Structure formats: C-alpha cells, structure tokens
Amino acid sequence: MATNIHLILISLSILILHRSIAFGSMSSEDHAETLCITYEREALLEFKQELIDEHNMLSSWKNEECCTWRGVKCSNTTGHILVLSLRGSIESTPDSSNFLTLTGNISSSLVKLQYLKYLDLSFNDFGGQIPKFIGYFRRLEYLNLSSSYNPFTGLIPPQFQNLTHLRALDLGQNSLIVKSLEWLSHLVYLEHLDLSFSNVQAKNWLQEIIKLPSLRELHLSSCQLPIISSSSLVSANISSSHISILDISYNKYTSQAINSWLFNFTSLTSLSLSGNDLGQIASGFGNLKSLEHLKLYGSGIQGGIPRTFENLSRLRSIDATSNNLLSQPFSELLDNLSGSNRSLEFLSFEGNALTGSLINLTRFSSLRELRLQGNLLNGIFHESFRQISILEYLDLSNNQMTGSLPDLALFPSLRELHLGSNHFHGMIPQGLGQLSELKILDVSFNRLQGLPESLGLLSKLKILDVSFNRLKGLPESIGKLFDLESFDAPYNFLEGTISESHLSNLCNLKSLNLSSNSLTWNVSLDWIPCFQLQVISLSSCNLGPHFPKWLRTQNRYSILDLSLNNISDTMPSWFSKLPPMLTYLNLSYNQISGKIQDLSSNNVGPIVIDFGYNNFSGSLPRFPQLVSALRVDNNQISGSLSSICEIRSVVTLDLSDNLLSGEIPDCWTVMSVPMVLNVANNRISGSIPYSLCYSSSLSSLYVRNNNLSGQFPASLKNCQGLKVLDLGRNTLSGKIPEWIGSKLAYLGILSLRFNEFSGSIPPSICQLQSIQILDLSGNHLSGRIPKCFSNFTTMQLLQDGSSVSYDFDPYTPRVGTLYHGNALVQWKNKESEYRNILWLLKTIDLSSNKLVGDIPKGFRRMNALLSLNLSRNNLTGNIIEGIGIMKMLESLDLSKNHLLGEIPIGLANLTFLSVLDLSYNNFSGRIPSSTQLQGFDSSTYGGNIHLCGPPLPDCPTFAPPNPRVGYDSTFKENDDDKSLSSEFYISMALGFIAAFGGVLGSLFFSKSWRNAYFKWLHL
Structure with missing residues (x-):
C-alpha cells in the first residue's frame, strides 16, 4: 500500500530519481560520464564540515566526482545536483540494531544547490529549528524533514511559500508549532502533506488545506487539531476536494466534532481515526463509498459497527482493535460488512467484547487475515466456517471457544494459526500436516491431549507453541521439522523420553522451552546437537543429577533456565566462559554444591542471575x-x-x-x-x-x-x-x-x-x-x-x-x-x-x-x-x-x-x-x-x-x-x-429495710443520738 501512495504523491520523474539513489546504492558506473560542478561540490564539503558523522555514512565524500557520492545524484546532461538523500536508518546486526544518523548543523551552504529537486534529511539528529534557507530551493519537488529521533521545533519558516513546485512535503514526527497555514496556498502542486505530531493552532486549518487543488494525501496525526465550527464550513467546498488518504488519528475528536465535515470527503480511499474518542459510530460512514482502508484502532467505539457499512462495497481492510466497549454480536458485525464480501481482505477486531460464535465466513471470498484475539467468542467451530481456502492468518486466541479443533486441512493457505487461551480439548487433528505453508502454530493454554505424527509434514513451520496443555508425549516426527526455530511446550503433562531423534534434525532451532514437564532426557554423553540455541528454558525437566554436557556446545544463547532440575552436581568450569550475550541465567532450586565460578567476564550487557536455594559454599x-x-x-x-x-x-x-x-x-x-x-x-x-x-x-x-x-x-x-x-x-x-x-x-x-x-x-x-x-x-x-x-x-x-x-x-x-x-x-x-x-x-x-x-x-x-x-x-x-x-x-x-x-x-x-x-x-x-x-x-x-x-x-x-x-x-x-434480675431487686429491698431500721433503732434507744440529730436539723 505504501508503494501505491508514492505513485499517487510523486511524479514519475521524482520516483525514478528516488529509486536510483536508495541510500548507499550509488555506483561509479552509473556516473562515469557525469562531471561534478565545482561550486556545488564545495557546497557539499562545507555542509559535511558542520556534521558529526559517527557512523561514517559520508565516507565516500572524498573524490572530485561528487555525483558518485553516497546520497547524491546529478543531471546526466548539465551535471547539476538534483538529489540529496541523506535519510537516517537502522542497521540491524545479529546482536543488535544501531541508528545510523547524522548530527550537527545543517549548513546554509546547501542553498547553492539551486537545481535541487529532491531533498531528504529525515530521521537524523539535527533538531532545533528548521533552517529558513530551505525555503529558497525554488525547484524543489520533494522535501522530507520528518524525524523520530531528535525532532525539529519552533515554527515552520514562512519562506516555505516559495516552494511553488513542491509535490510532497513531509514534516511529520517533529514538534513544530503551526499558527497559520496561509503559506500553503502557494503550493498549488502539492500532492502529499504530513504535519503529524505538530501543534496545529490554526483554527481554519481545514479551510486552508482543502484549497490545495492537487492534494491527495494528508497526515495530521497527533496534532491537537482545533474543532471545526459548523459556521466556518459554510463557504468551504469539501466535496470538491480530491483527498483520497486522510489521517486524523490521535486528536481526541468525538463523533460530534467530525460528523459535520468528514463524510463530505467522498473521494476517500483510506481513513485513519485511531486514538480518538468516537463513541457511537455514525451512520454517515455509508457515504464514503470509495473507502478501501479504515483504521479505528483504540478509538473508543461503543456499541458496534452500524448497518450503513454494508454500502462500503470496496472495503479491503478494517482495523478496529482495542475498543473495549465494542460489544456487538459477531454475526451482526458480519452482516453489516456484507457489502464488502468480495473485497474484504483484512479484518481485525482484537481486544474488544464481540460475543457469540463463529459463523459462515465463506461469503468473504477474499479474506486473508482474520484477527479476533481477546474477545468473548464462544461455541465451537461450525462446519460452515471451515472452508475459507485462501485464509493465511487466523487468530482466535484469548476467547472462550470450546470443543475440538476443526479439520485443519480445510485451511491449506494458512501461514499463521493462533488458537491459544481457549477451551479446546481433544487431539490436534491429523490434517495439521497438510498446512504446507504454515510457519507459526500457537495452540497454547488449552486442554489438548496429543500431537499428531503428521506434524512432521509441516516443512515450513518456524514457531510451535503448545504450552499449558495436557500433551502426553512428543511424536518422533517432530524431528522432521527442519525449519523449526522456536519450540515452546512448558507446563504440559509431557511424559516419556526426549531422545536424539526428536532433536537431531532441528538444525534451525533457536528457542527451546520444555519447562515444567515430566520428561526424561536420553541422549548420549558425547551428543553434539546441530542447532545453536538462543533460548534454553528447561526448568523442571528432570535433567539431574548432572549438568547436561551438550550445553557446553551451545555458545549463542541469551537465556538459560535450568531451575528445579534436581541437579546435585558442582558448577562446571565452562561456566566461566558463558556466552557474552547472556541476559538471563537461572540455576535456582537445585542442590548444586561447591563454589560459584568467577563470572565477571561473561557478558557485555545487563544480565539477571539467580542461584538461589542451592548448596553453594565458599566466598562470594x-x-x-x-x-x-x-x-x-x-x-x-x-x-x-x-x-x-x-x-x-x-x-x-x-x-x-x-x-x-x-x-x-x-x-x-x-x-x-x-x-x-x-x-x-x-x-x-x-x-x-x-x-x-x-x-x-x-x-x-x-x-x-x-x-x-x-x-x-x-x-x-x-x-x-x-x-x-x-x-x-x-x-x-x-x-x-x-x-x-x-x-x-x-x-x-x-x-x-x-x-x-x-x-x-x-x-x-x-x-x-x-x-x-x-x-x-x-x-x-x-x-x-x-x-x-x-x-x-x-x-x-x-x-x-x-x-x-x-x-x-x-x-x-x-x-x-x-x-x-x-x-x-x-x-x-x-x-x-x-x-x-x-x-x-x-x-x-x-x-x-x-x-x-x-x-x-x-x-x-x-x-x-x-x-x-x-x-x-x-x-x-x-x-x-x-x-x-x-x-x-x-x-x-x-x-x-x-x-x-x-x-x-x-x-x-x-x-x-x-x-x-x-x-x-x-x-x-x-x-x-x-x-x-x-x-x-x-x-x-x-x-x-x-x-x-x-x-x-x-x-x-x-x-x-x-x-x-x-x-x-x-x-x-x-x-x-437494662433488664436486671428479680434476685437483684429483692436483695436491694432487703438491704434498704435493714439499713433504715438500723438508723431508726439507734435514734429510739440512744438519747445522745436523738439530741445530736435534732440539733443538726435546726442548723
């Protein structure tokens, strides 16, 4: 799809230039007859002097013929420099990825290249404000200053209004401030505009943009776009716009903020509204009858997809991933998309709340990818679902599917199959072996009970994940998976023996995870496997009492987990020379004794080491x-x-x-x-x-x-x-x-x-x-x-x-x-x-x-x-x-x-x-x-x-x-x-009578007491 966009955006001549100067693809043979103009070469050398080139990207900028330099292309007739493409890149190595970027200042000497038509300085580490002199390349047709490393800041230079021949302007992924867009009106040939991640403060942004007669592609993602008022749209003729690709994702727009103008862009073929807060999806989407690609990722959809979507007969892909409140029945969703049953190729509703069971999908005859991971789907595979012969990617993981797996032979084109974290049970069907194109099989976290012998027929299988099931053994045919790179089968009930026949032919294996099973390893002491593992996770695999000697032959792993293995050995001497890329080493919960080897020279990056719960002695x-x-x-x-x-x-x-x-x-x-x-x-x-x-x-x-x-x-x-x-x-x-x-x-x-x-x-x-x-x-x-x-x-x-x-x-x-x-x-x-x-x-x-x-x-x-x-x-x-x-x-x-x-x-x-x-x-x-x-x-x-x-x-x-x-x-x-007992009241009455009687008796029999008492009364 990206190639098609370029064909729309850039003229044929510019594309020919772009293809011929792919970064680092210049050869001396292509320019044997081209003569570099002296003052332009000097301008480039002056530009180079103000750059910091840590990765020697400009190492070829030495000889007299500048037209052979990396990223430079000249006219075959005049010798003038037409193209300067110094796009940063990522160089991947087996061990890491490095950003190849230029830093420093962009010298004004470049303004001498007045015949320049193509300038690409994207994805470098310049930062600061965009140089104003770039606005004086009057012949420029393609300008790319996008960044993801060190963004440009400040305002867009008003001198950009001078770039009247510009067809593509990419300023995306910077931190620019856009207070006005009036300068755009001068760029009448502009077809492609990307201002993503800018702070657009111009309230009339839409009115200014739709004035561009040639604009076909517009990217305004994460621009904090102001809301367009209805009154300001009276004079705007949106329906006359020829914009076919529109990206206004991540602008916190609601449906009410866009309904009044969005559906007038009737020529749209691609629309991205991801990362907004749309709520209920408007029925107006049915007006966009040319729409082919729709992105609604994380857009706050509530309810479901409306019925009017059946008008979108050209729809090829729809991505509505991660909308937690999208709770539509799956059958209703498919009915509302029935208008695109011949065109729909990609359907993703991952991370939603779709309900119901899988129904007949055969009417979607072009469907190649179906992504429904993380919903509330239940029920079993219906027979009508099992006949989508061109389906290449199927993900139903993290649902509530039940029953047995279908006859997988009915999906002959599958390359990836993800059925993990459901409630499937029974055996994996023999038809699995007929999936000749299958590269990834994930049926983890189910209750499956066995792997078929036909597994060995999957000649292209690279990733096999059967973790957390109830598998009882491994078939011998697993040794025929010559292309297998990752085998994960932890937390099963795997019993029996792992022999050399299971592993000897897996020469491409890079990840082996058999943790927490009941396997017995039966390999000879001198066995040397043909693979070099990057991940070795064999926790709880009964490897003890000694360290497996074949581990010594492995020298590329980054993860080694031998915990809970009843190893009562001492640490082998070869542990002092573990692989330098090691990031995780776990020997915990064994009975390993003796001293811990000196590990100080083992690695070059961060590492986790766990030797807990053993019998190690000696000093640290x-x-x-x-x-x-x-x-x-x-x-x-x-x-x-x-x-x-x-x-x-x-x-x-x-x-x-x-x-x-x-x-x-x-x-x-x-x-x-x-x-x-x-x-x-x-x-x-x-x-x-x-x-x-x-x-x-x-x-x-x-x-x-x-x-x-x-x-x-x-x-x-x-x-x-x-x-x-x-x-x-x-x-x-x-x-x-x-x-x-x-x-x-x-x-x-x-x-x-x-x-x-x-x-x-x-x-x-x-x-x-x-x-x-x-x-x-x-x-x-x-x-x-x-x-x-x-x-x-x-x-x-x-x-x-x-x-x-x-x-x-x-x-x-x-x-x-x-x-x-x-x-x-x-x-x-x-x-x-x-x-x-x-x-x-x-x-x-x-x-x-x-x-x-x-x-x-x-x-x-x-x-x-x-x-x-x-x-x-x-x-x-x-x-x-x-x-x-x-x-x-x-x-x-x-x-x-x-x-x-x-x-x-x-x-x-x-x-x-x-x-x-x-x-x-x-x-x-x-x-x-x-x-x-x-x-x-x-x-x-x-x-x-x-x-x-x-x-x-x-x-x-x-x-x-x-x-x-x-x-x-x-x-x-x-x-x-409050309720006191009757015994208490009787006792209290008797005590009162006795006390009172005692007092009266004393007064009656004692004259001195009587005189004292009556004398006290008259006080």
Missing part, C-alpha cells in the same frame, strides 16, 4: 559489572560482601539466608544503589553505611536477623524513597528517632522487632500515611501509645467499605519483573514469613515492651486493621468502647497487661475474629453471650480471676449476670443490659 565470587538482578539467597556462602563492589548497575541484590559476615561495604557511591537490598539472616555486623542512601533509588532494605549494633542508623535519614525497612532481630539500641516520620514518609513496612530500643514511641511515626505493617515488638519501649495512631489512613476503610492497599514489591525496570519481598510477622499467635500476600496485611504489633496507660480510644477508627497485638505491656484501663467498629479484625492479643473492667459485647460483632487472647489481665464480670466469644478456648480468658461465664465456669447465682456492659459497636445502648 566476582560477578559481571552489569548484573541487573543477583539472587544467591538460601545457600551456604560465607565471608565478606566486598566483591559486590565491582557491580555497577544492580537493581535487585538478594544475599539473604547465608553465612555472610563483616559489614555492609561502603562502596555505593561508585555503583548504582539498588532498588532492593536483602541481606537478612546472615552474620552481618556494624551499621548501615551512609553511601547506601546517597541516592533515592533504594526502595526495600532487609537486614533482619543479623548482628547490627549501635543506635538507629542515622544514615537512613537520606533513604527517603524507602518503602520497606526491616531491621528486626538485631541488637540496635537507643531511641527511635523523631525524623523517621518526615524523612521516611513513604514507608509501608517498618519492622524493628526484637532489638533493644528504649524510650517512648515518637509521635512523628504517625506521619507514615502508607504504613501497613508496623512492628515494634520485643524492645524496651515505654510511655504511652501515641493517640495519633488513628491517623493511619491505610488502616481505615473507605466509604464504600474498601481499603487502600499498596504493593511494596518493586517492579525492577531493567529486569522486567517484580521482586517479592518478605517479612516476619506475628500473625495469629505464630511467627510466619509472608511473601506474595505481604501487601495485603495490615498489622500493628507493639507487644513485649513496657508501654503504659490506656489503649487510645481512636484505635477504633482503624477499622481496616487485620491484626492488633498489644500483649506483654503494662497497659491499664478498659478495652476501648466501639471496638465492634473494627470489622476487619482477625487477630486481637491484649494478654499480659493490667486491663480491667468488663468485656464489651461489641467484640461479638467482629465476625472475622479467629484469634483472641485476653488472658492475664484484671477483667471482671460475665463474658458476653455470643457464638463468637463462646467459640474460643478457655485459655483466651485465663488469668482473669473476676471473669466468669462460658467458656469459663459460670458466674455465681448471687452475682449480677452482666450489668451494664456498655455500648455495642454502633454506640447504641444494648436493651439486654
């Missing part, structure tokens, strides 16, 4: 300087951490659960500070070095269970990006600093448990608005609990009953994965290590300290709290009124304090409460009757000698059963608490 070796993520956790590594100082770009560094000793090295100013540093469960001493916080990169710091000493590390004051800080189980002492709330304001997890901190809890800790796990247990903290704890917003439910939760596992950009951190949490009377669900926990643990005073009443506002542990302190007072509001509470431990009073009935409203410990306090009265509170063991209430009622022994009959238990969780008086 040297690792590559550009290691992005390094995990050597859960081994037996000993010695110091000094070798990590040679790493320069680490993002994740996990050395936890080893035998490492010494101090954390102070070398972080010469290496990048990681996002994650985990050295928990080692023997590290000293303190946290200041250089670790010289930048704000550090997000998670785990130093739990080591030998850190001294006061709270003052160096952490500068770690202002910290979200996780775990210093638990060390011997740190002194006070928790006041600055912790202001300097570490983003903390979501703070664990200082089991150290020797003393003093009071600083009120500034309440500034930690993102805190979800606060653990200060096992210290010597004293004083009262700050009342401001109730200000923790993450501990409070929102009005809709939900709560805010933050995921504190950082995403590591260069690694492209999440690091799942961990924390030891006292949860439901058990110390457990949490990883994947850590971000869901909301706990406060202040246990085993010397705190005094009441439990702050504001605690009841923390109604999203899941666990509260205040045990083993010296707290007094009552359980807070309104505790029943804390609906999410699952664990409450107030044991071993000096709390008193009665147990509030509001506790019975905590329906999620599964752990409760109120033992060894001074609670009294009857335990409120409820299924919730009586469901706990008696030990929950033990050590409270004045507490009674089930599950403890029942209260004495003379004791009040539960007078005035207070308020329930909604702070309303409980009616049950």
Whole structure:
C-alpha cells in the first residue's frame, strides 16, 4: 500500500530519481560520464564540515566526482545536483540494531544547490529549528524533514511559500508549532502533506488545506487539531476536494466534532481515526463509498459497527482493535460488512467484547487475515466456517471457544494459526500436516491431549507453541521439522523420553522451552546437537543429577533456565566462559554444591542471575559489572560482601539466608544503589553505611536477623524513597528517632522487632500515611501509645467499605519483573514469613515492651486493621468502647497487661475474629453471650480471676449476670443490659429495710443520738 501512495504523491520523474539513489546504492558506473560542478561540490564539503558523522555514512565524500557520492545524484546532461538523500536508518546486526544518523548543523551552504529537486534529511539528529534557507530551493519537488529521533521545533519558516513546485512535503514526527497555514496556498502542486505530531493552532486549518487543488494525501496525526465550527464550513467546498488518504488519528475528536465535515470527503480511499474518542459510530460512514482502508484502532467505539457499512462495497481492510466497549454480536458485525464480501481482505477486531460464535465466513471470498484475539467468542467451530481456502492468518486466541479443533486441512493457505487461551480439548487433528505453508502454530493454554505424527509434514513451520496443555508425549516426527526455530511446550503433562531423534534434525532451532514437564532426557554423553540455541528454558525437566554436557556446545544463547532440575552436581568450569550475550541465567532450586565460578567476564550487557536455594559454599565470587538482578539467597556462602563492589548497575541484590559476615561495604557511591537490598539472616555486623542512601533509588532494605549494633542508623535519614525497612532481630539500641516520620514518609513496612530500643514511641511515626505493617515488638519501649495512631489512613476503610492497599514489591525496570519481598510477622499467635500476600496485611504489633496507660480510644477508627497485638505491656484501663467498629479484625492479643473492667459485647460483632487472647489481665464480670466469644478456648480468658461465664465456669447465682456492659459497636445502648434480675431487686429491698431500721433503732434507744440529730436539723 505504501508503494501505491508514492505513485499517487510523486511524479514519475521524482520516483525514478528516488529509486536510483536508495541510500548507499550509488555506483561509479552509473556516473562515469557525469562531471561534478565545482561550486556545488564545495557546497557539499562545507555542509559535511558542520556534521558529526559517527557512523561514517559520508565516507565516500572524498573524490572530485561528487555525483558518485553516497546520497547524491546529478543531471546526466548539465551535471547539476538534483538529489540529496541523506535519510537516517537502522542497521540491524545479529546482536543488535544501531541508528545510523547524522548530527550537527545543517549548513546554509546547501542553498547553492539551486537545481535541487529532491531533498531528504529525515530521521537524523539535527533538531532545533528548521533552517529558513530551505525555503529558497525554488525547484524543489520533494522535501522530507520528518524525524523520530531528535525532532525539529519552533515554527515552520514562512519562506516555505516559495516552494511553488513542491509535490510532497513531509514534516511529520517533529514538534513544530503551526499558527497559520496561509503559506500553503502557494503550493498549488502539492500532492502529499504530513504535519503529524505538530501543534496545529490554526483554527481554519481545514479551510486552508482543502484549497490545495492537487492534494491527495494528508497526515495530521497527533496534532491537537482545533474543532471545526459548523459556521466556518459554510463557504468551504469539501466535496470538491480530491483527498483520497486522510489521517486524523490521535486528536481526541468525538463523533460530534467530525460528523459535520468528514463524510463530505467522498473521494476517500483510506481513513485513519485511531486514538480518538468516537463513541457511537455514525451512520454517515455509508457515504464514503470509495473507502478501501479504515483504521479505528483504540478509538473508543461503543456499541458496534452500524448497518450503513454494508454500502462500503470496496472495503479491503478494517482495523478496529482495542475498543473495549465494542460489544456487538459477531454475526451482526458480519452482516453489516456484507457489502464488502468480495473485497474484504483484512479484518481485525482484537481486544474488544464481540460475543457469540463463529459463523459462515465463506461469503468473504477474499479474506486473508482474520484477527479476533481477546474477545468473548464462544461455541465451537461450525462446519460452515471451515472452508475459507485462501485464509493465511487466523487468530482466535484469548476467547472462550470450546470443543475440538476443526479439520485443519480445510485451511491449506494458512501461514499463521493462533488458537491459544481457549477451551479446546481433544487431539490436534491429523490434517495439521497438510498446512504446507504454515510457519507459526500457537495452540497454547488449552486442554489438548496429543500431537499428531503428521506434524512432521509441516516443512515450513518456524514457531510451535503448545504450552499449558495436557500433551502426553512428543511424536518422533517432530524431528522432521527442519525449519523449526522456536519450540515452546512448558507446563504440559509431557511424559516419556526426549531422545536424539526428536532433536537431531532441528538444525534451525533457536528457542527451546520444555519447562515444567515430566520428561526424561536420553541422549548420549558425547551428543553434539546441530542447532545453536538462543533460548534454553528447561526448568523442571528432570535433567539431574548432572549438568547436561551438550550445553557446553551451545555458545549463542541469551537465556538459560535450568531451575528445579534436581541437579546435585558442582558448577562446571565452562561456566566461566558463558556466552557474552547472556541476559538471563537461572540455576535456582537445585542442590548444586561447591563454589560459584568467577563470572565477571561473561557478558557485555545487563544480565539477571539467580542461584538461589542451592548448596553453594565458599566466598562470594566476582560477578559481571552489569548484573541487573543477583539472587544467591538460601545457600551456604560465607565471608565478606566486598566483591559486590565491582557491580555497577544492580537493581535487585538478594544475599539473604547465608553465612555472610563483616559489614555492609561502603562502596555505593561508585555503583548504582539498588532498588532492593536483602541481606537478612546472615552474620552481618556494624551499621548501615551512609553511601547506601546517597541516592533515592533504594526502595526495600532487609537486614533482619543479623548482628547490627549501635543506635538507629542515622544514615537512613537520606533513604527517603524507602518503602520497606526491616531491621528486626538485631541488637540496635537507643531511641527511635523523631525524623523517621518526615524523612521516611513513604514507608509501608517498618519492622524493628526484637532489638533493644528504649524510650517512648515518637509521635512523628504517625506521619507514615502508607504504613501497613508496623512492628515494634520485643524492645524496651515505654510511655504511652501515641493517640495519633488513628491517623493511619491505610488502616481505615473507605466509604464504600474498601481499603487502600499498596504493593511494596518493586517492579525492577531493567529486569522486567517484580521482586517479592518478605517479612516476619506475628500473625495469629505464630511467627510466619509472608511473601506474595505481604501487601495485603495490615498489622500493628507493639507487644513485649513496657508501654503504659490506656489503649487510645481512636484505635477504633482503624477499622481496616487485620491484626492488633498489644500483649506483654503494662497497659491499664478498659478495652476501648466501639471496638465492634473494627470489622476487619482477625487477630486481637491484649494478654499480659493490667486491663480491667468488663468485656464489651461489641467484640461479638467482629465476625472475622479467629484469634483472641485476653488472658492475664484484671477483667471482671460475665463474658458476653455470643457464638463468637463462646467459640474460643478457655485459655483466651485465663488469668482473669473476676471473669466468669462460658467458656469459663459460670458466674455465681448471687452475682449480677452482666450489668451494664456498655455500648455495642454502633454506640447504641444494648436493651439486654437494662433488664436486671428479680434476685437483684429483692436483695436491694432487703438491704434498704435493714439499713433504715438500723438508723431508726439507734435514734429510739440512744438519747445522745436523738439530741445530736435534732440539733443538726435546726442548723
């Protein structure tokens, strides 16, 4: 389609020039008789002097004959330079792609080339403003200054109005400002105009553009186009325009903003409205009867394609990908496109909400590509669907299709078949072998049970993906796929043996992924495969107990995953000479022993290394300087951490659960500070070095269970990006600093448990608005609990009953994965290590300290709290009124304090409460009757000698059963608490009579008492 556009845009003479000077295609033979004009050659050399040519693109600009220079073409008759084409490009190599660009300044010496007709300086690194002198190339017919690397800025020079012979003007992908388009009126021969990514501020842009009598192609993508008012269109004669290709994508237009003028462009053959916000598609599209190509990618379509689309009898392609609210039945969609049943070749509705099942598509006799990935299609393949003989590309992945696969022999022209992530089951049919043109087969994430022997007939197959199925074995015929480049079959139930016959003929294989199966490898020790793999992913493939020797013959792979393979070998010596392009190395979860090889010279780019959960011993070796993520956790590594100082770009560094000793090295100013540093469960001493916080990169710091000493590390004051800080189980002492709330304001997890901190809890800790796990247990903290704890917003439910939760596992950009951190949490009377669900926990643990005073009443506002542990302190007072509001509470431990009073009935409203410990306090009265509170063991209430009622022994009959238990969780008086027993009233009456009788008797029998009493009455 691009070639056709050029034929429309550029005259035949210009095209001949363009084809003859393809970048780097000039030869001396073509210009043997052409003589370069001296002043034009000097102009080019002056132009070259102001350029920076790092890639030697102009290396041929040396000899006297400039007409033979790269990118230069002269007239065969006059010798004048007609063409200067210095378009930047991308040079692809097996290892990488490089941008071949020129930088520097565009010299005004070029203005001497007054016979220039063709100028292409696109995709270079000039930047700045467009030179004004370009407007003086009066013979210019083709001008391309488009950019995707370093865009031009500022205004378009008004001198461009002088380019009166211009046929094609491409200024796309720059950052230009267009305040006026009046200069366009002088370009009467202009056929092609591209201003994409400019900031078009001219409100009359449409009126000015449609004045161009020769314009055929217009590109205004991402131009922030002003909305055209209806009144301004009265004098505009849009129907007379000859524009056939129109791109106004990504301008945030609604249907209402374009309906008044768009459908008057009746000559349109190609229209792009992608990236707008169209809503309901207008019926006016039926007026565009010449339309052949329509792009509606991500255009906010709601509903579906209207019936008027059946008028588009010439439509060849329609792309309506990624419109989440396009929820039309698939059968209705096809009916509305029935007018193009002979012309439609490309149909893409990926990423929508199409419903229903596949129906007869044979009426679309020209259809070659059908893309329906990511919809809600269901049902089975109907027989009527299975007869589209010219179909080359079919993608039904990520739907809800069921049943068995069709007879694939009915699609003889298929080159790509994508059926992954459905509910297909059964066997892959034998007809697969008749797809002689098939290059890609993806049937992953289904419930297919077997591969046919006919698979071996797919002589052109390059990619085979059968991941996540229930395949039971691999056919021998797979060894006949001579062109196979990628074979992915992880997470099946593959059993049996992988032998040399399966792999020996796959000489073009570049990617092999058989992870998580139950295969047995049976290849000879001296087997040398004919392939050189780039991806080796064999996790959980029972390769052990030794490293496969054939791996030593592979020297081009970038990914090697041998995790979970029961390898109990030592690391082979050849690991010190791994391929330089290696980016991912995973040997985790094996039983590999001995020392880790020196890997420092292995690679030239970023690499991820995971040796976790093995039996490696010895000291830390040297690792590559550009290691992005390094995990050597859960081994037996000993010695110091000094070798990590040679790493320069680490993002994740996990050395936890080893035998490492010494101090954390102070070398972080010469290496990048990681996002994650985990050295928990080692023997590290000293303190946290200041250089670790010289930048704000550090997000998670785990130093739990080591030998850190001294006061709270003052160096952490500068770690202002910290979200996780775990210093638990060390011997740190002194006070928790006041600055912790202001300097570490983003903390979501703070664990200082089991150290020797003393003093009071600083009120500034309440500034930690993102805190979800606060653990200060096992210290010597004293004083009262700050009342401001109730200000923790993450501990409070929102009005809709939900709560805010933050995921504190950082995403590591260069690694492209999440690091799942961990924390030891006292949860439901058990110390457990949490990883994947850590971000869901909301706990406060202040246990085993010397705190005094009441439990702050504001605690009841923390109604999203899941666990509260205040045990083993010296707290007094009552359980807070309104505790029943804390609906999410699952664990409450107030044991071993000096709390008193009665147990509030509001506790019975905590329906999620599964752990409760109120033992060894001074609670009294009857335990409120409820299924919730009586469901706990008696030990929950033990050590409270004045507490009674089930599950403890029942209260004495003379004791009040539960007078005035207070308020329930909604702070309303409980009616049950008003009704006192009849025994209580009888006892009260008898007591009153006895007391009153005693007083009267004393007055009657004692004269002195009578005199005193009546004397007192007369006072």
